[in-house]
Amino acid sequence: MTASIAEFTKEPKIAYFSMEIGVRSDMPTYSGGLGVLAGDTIKSAADLNLPLVAVTILTKKGYFKQELDIYGRQTELPDEWDPNNFMTQLKEKVSVFIEDREVYISAWLYVVESMRGTKVPIIFLDTDLPENAPEDRGITHYLYGGDQAYRLKQEIVLGIGGTRMLDELGFEIKKYHMNEGHSALLTLELLKKYKRDIEEVWDERLVWDEEKVRSLCVFTTHTPVAAGHDKFPYDLVQKIMCNIIPIxxxxxxxxxxxxxxxxxxxxxxxxxxxxxxxxxxxxxxMFPGYEIHAITNGVHSFTWTCDSMKRLYDKYLPGWANEPEIFVRVGRIPDDELWEAHMEAKRHLIDYVNRETQTGMNYDTLTIGFARRATAYKRADLLFTDIDRLAYIGEGRLQIIYAGKAHPRDESGKQLIQRIFEIKEKLKDKIKIAFLKNYNMELALKLVSGVDVWLNTPLRPLEASGTSGMKATHNGVPNFSVLDGWWIEGWIEGFTGWAIGPLPDVPADPARDADDLYYKLETVIIPTFYNDKHTWIRIMQNAIGKNAYYFNSHRMMRRYVTEAYIR
Structure with a gap:
């Protein structure tokens, strides 16, 4: 037994399974919000000294490195990295059967350590081993890569292989938390593990102790879009999965x-x-008949606060990083110091944008940020519904920064990026627009802290949560967003930010959304920014004191403990 693992197996743990986990930018083991949320979850667990172990896939070739040509056409390149630079490969191995072949899995240990010295281990699963067939070595190479068969193989490794690995490493698990459905095959491994010893039975399902497995499992769903839930045809399942329990x-x-x-x-x-x-x-x-609760996401306060704001909080709100509730005392911070901390972050971002894109942006112009996965329902182009109206409203008074990757098979998402490039060219003499490639955690922090307003325009009700807006609030950046996901809970009009479109209980109306966006930009947001700095800074303070103080992963994890883990 490896000594570094032994320190984590002394007490029972919560096992947190996630297909992707983002803990740092230079480890591309995440694609976006789901993985970054998982990383924030683990960091808060470390800060709060919660007994947690995380399990995920070691994607040595990453999600992908994004290249964009002058027309915004995306190409994908492998984002290769060396796990030896970050973690330790353990000697323990387990195996699963895939297509009647025994596929071996090794584990890498990465330790998340809090500033307080408390730690949470992450177990990264790897099939890139010499004893495996070439096609099996690549199972854990690409995050969300390949076809349905590739995805199913990855989910076998994660759910079944991950559960076996925890047993092999000596962990005692009191709860299995599935972060989205990718790891759900772990339930089949648990059914097999807790199979009842019954010789004669009239109903085969009685052999499988479903109640025992149910008592061990917690499931968080993130996807309000039916197409986002993994489904595999049974002929493929029978070919690949090799009957862990009867079909x-x-x-x-x-x-x-x-x-x-x-x-x-x-x-x-x-x-x-x-x-x-x-x-x-x-x-x-979507799933009538099931008791489904709600724990609103949060973000890890220390990770998602820029350096200039950290210094400010350390000066006026000591202890904020491990007790984000202290943000409620934001009124202690003098207006001029809050504004200067924001401007330091803004200068840092604008300098970066100008180096990367030669857009010629400046520090004093109202800057809107929009950065998320490029996919149709996020509507990155809602701002361009009427470009003449936008040009009239924003000429000389507005600049816009975009970032985001489209999934390699999402053609409409790729076209969305190209449309942004087209509009960027059309409006270049009136409104400066930049699109930054390779959106990752490092770039996200620059954006959420350096823009003046964070824009979010999903088609309701398709935004499950929307954690990027929470990150903006930690840096005093107000949200301008459709009332969906977390913003329904965080929004106080003109106080913490602004809503786009109708109230949540009114049917979605894209034309009304666009009209409201332009109206508030022209009559409220732009005039307040340029003509009423006092009110603008109050809104920044409220974003911190009303939103960041609540929408953080420390609060989220305390709720998981009391509502999900100790049931």
Whole structure:
């Protein structure tokens, strides 16, 4: 037993499974919000000294490195990195059967250490071993890569292999927390582990101790879009998965037509939650008959606060990093010091944008930021619904910074990026627009702290949570957003930021959204920024004191402990 692992196996743990975990920019083991949330979860667990171990896939070739040509056409390159620079490979191995081959899995140990000295281990699973066939060595190479077969193989490694690895390493697990459905096959491994010894039985399902497995499992769903839930045809499952338990039992738990990972997790979890109050309601509508709770996401305060704001908080709000509730005392910070800390971050961002894109942006112009995965429902181009109106409103008074990757198979997402490039060229003499490539954690921090307003325009109700807006609030940047996800809970009009479009209980109306966006930009946001700095700084303070103080992962993790883990 490796000594470094031994220190983590002395007490029972919560096992936190996630297909992607983002803990640092130079380890590309994440694609976006889901992985970064997982990283923030683990960092807060370390800060709060919670007994947690995380399990994920070691994606040695990353998600992808984004290249954009002058027309905004995206190409994807491997984002290779060396895990030896960050973590330790353990000697323990386990195996799973895939397509009737025994596939060996090794583990790498990465330790997240809090400033307080407390630690949480992350177990990265790796099939790139000499004893494996060439096609099996690549199973853990690419995050969300390949076809359905590749994805299913990855989810076998994560769910079944990960559970076996925890046993092999000597962990005693009291709860298994599935962060989205990718790891739901762990429930089948637990069914196999806790199989009842019954010689004669009239119903085969009685052999499988579903209640025992259910008592061990927690499931968090993040996806309000039906297409986002992994489903695998049973002929593929039978070919690849090699009957860990009989297929007819799986069909009872995961759906008759195909193996639905979300249904499997729903049917074998004792606690199920969405990631915002609204998302909990949407999930109940998608999956009627299940008791679905809501724990609104949060972000790790220390990670998502820029250096200039950290210094300010250390001076006036000591202890903020481990007790974000202290943000409620933001009124202690003098206006001029808050503004200067923001301007330091803004200068840092604008200098970076100008170096990377030669856009010629300046420090004093109102700067809007929009950065998220480039996909149709996020509507990155809502701002361009009427470019003549936008030009009239924003000429000389507005500059816009975009960033985001489109999934390699998301053609509409790729076209969205190209449209932004087209508009950028059309408006270049009136409004400066930049698109930054390779959106990652490091760039995200520059953006959420350096822009003046954070824009979010999803088509309601398709935004589960939207953690980037929470990151902005930690840096005193107000949100201008459609009322969906977390913003329904954080929004006080003209106080913490501004809403776009109708109230959440009114049907979505894209034309109304665009009109409201332009109206508030022209009549409220631009005039306040340029003509009423006192009010603008009050809104910045409120973003910190009303939003950052609540929408942080410390509060989120305390709720998981009391509502999900100790049930």
């Amino acid at each position: 007819n039992v799986i069909q009872e738990l995961a759906g008759r037509e195909h193996l639905n990972m979300t249904m499997l997790a729903l049917n074998l979890s004792n606690y199920i939650n969405g990631v915002a109050k609204k998302h909990g309601e949407v999930s109940k509508g």
